[in-house]
Amino acid sequence: MNTTQLECFMSVANHLNFSRAAKQLQITQPAVSHQIKTLEDELGTALFHRSSKSVRLTQEGHMFTQYAEEILKLSGMSRARLRESQASKPMRFGMGCRSMGELNLLQPVLHNLKELEPGILPVLRLIPFDSLENLLSEGDIQVMFAFEEAAPKNQVYRELAWGSMSAVCAEDHPLAHYESVGVDQLKEGGRIAAGRPPVCPPSLCMVQGQIIGGKKPEQVIFCESREVMDALTQAGCAFSLAVDVPQLRMPGLRYIPLEGTEPVSFGVSYNMNQHKPILRQFLRLLEEEMKKRA
Template sequence: MNTTQLECFMAVADFLNFSRAAEHLRITQPAVSHQVKTLEDELGGQLFSRTSKSVRLTQAGHMFLQYAGQMLKLARISQVQVKRCQAAQPTRLEIGCRSAADLQLIRPALDRLRQEAPGILPLLRLYPFSALDNLMADGEIQLLFAFQENAPKNSVYRELVRCPVVCVCREDHPLAQQEELTLEQLKQAGRIAAIHPPACPSSLFAIQGQIVTANDPDQVIFCDTQETLLTMVETGYAFAVMAVFPQLRRPGLRYLPLKEFSPLSYGAVWPSGGRNQALRTFLHLLEDTLHLPEPENA
């Protein structure tokens, strides 16, 4: 049973004439007859008594008339309520993050987004980078963050920050007395904490590798995530070589530049052709909160 059947039944019951009912509904008379016939078949009884000169409701038709109007009314109310619900729903923006550092980096922009675009609701997903890549390919997230060299294929990349390559250590670590360091100095600096790709970009892993291979195994701590690596550094067990966000330096740590290495580009990544208005708004706020110049053809 559907609303078309009910509308045809109600029109015929009102006009007691199939031709006039068809004109009222702006469909053909055979279409009205077909809808009424299929409704009668579903209900298992005749709703109209038809002769060549007249149409009248049967007893079953009179009984059904009471319910048909109510069903149509409920159907229309349901349509209105569903449309209102859809109109009231915020635009969802699915954002993929690989670490707590990503969440910290975008927090000021999220705060602005809540105030300036309340119709946009960000949904944050925290996953390893390889999983985020798959989620973007499947269309489950609209935005992720990555070093440029790790950005997925067939995506658009927009730089947000330049991350200098530094040695990170506690303020009481022997290295902390230096203002800058070289790779050769780090090969003789004691225990290092290191992470593997994709938790770090391959170019950074190559720098770490030169220090790791110059040391005995007991002088190397391999970590699974950036958070565990920083914990080992903060507790004084090791130093680390990282590409750091200038905005997210932690108190109690020293960040000593390795000037022989160029800074790494870190930015926002979204699918090619997938820059909708919600994403444009959030990217603008990201660029604003990170004090970046406006991109060309924004």
């Protein structure tokens, strides 16, 4: 049973004439007859007495009119409610992050974006990099932080800053008093909290691999996220490696440049075809916040 069948039934019941019902519904008379016939077959009873001169409702047809009218009314109300819901639905804007530093950067940006776009519904994803890339390509998020060397190739990349490869340690760690450190020095620098490739850009992972290769297994703590690495580093349990973007620094940590390494580009990747006005506002506010923190 569908609404087309019910609309045909109610029109014929009101006009008691198939030709007039077809004209009202703007379909052919055979189409109306077909809808009535399939409805009667589904219900297992005749709804109309038909003759060459007249059409009239059967007893079952009279009973069914009240049900058909209620069903059509509910159907119309449901469609209207759904249209209202779509009209008042907030603009969803998804952002992908890999660390608390990136989340902290977003807080003032979102505050200012909310003032400019009151109807926005911000959605934040803090998950591994590979998953973020999938969400971006599927349209679940519209923008994500990334290092250029690991940015999705099929999206637009926009640079925000350059970062230097650095050793990161607590302020009371033995490495903390150095102004710069070398790879060989870090091989002897105690326990390291190491991130797997999606957590760190490829060039940093290569350096990390060199350092890990010179350590005993008990001197390496493998971590699933940047948050775990930072927690162990802040606690003084280990040092770690990171691309030091000053605007993303975590409190209580020392960032020591790593000798013999090249700077890394940090920015955002986004799909230019989605939410263009809000995306432009977001990127402008993000760049302004980066300049404030520089």
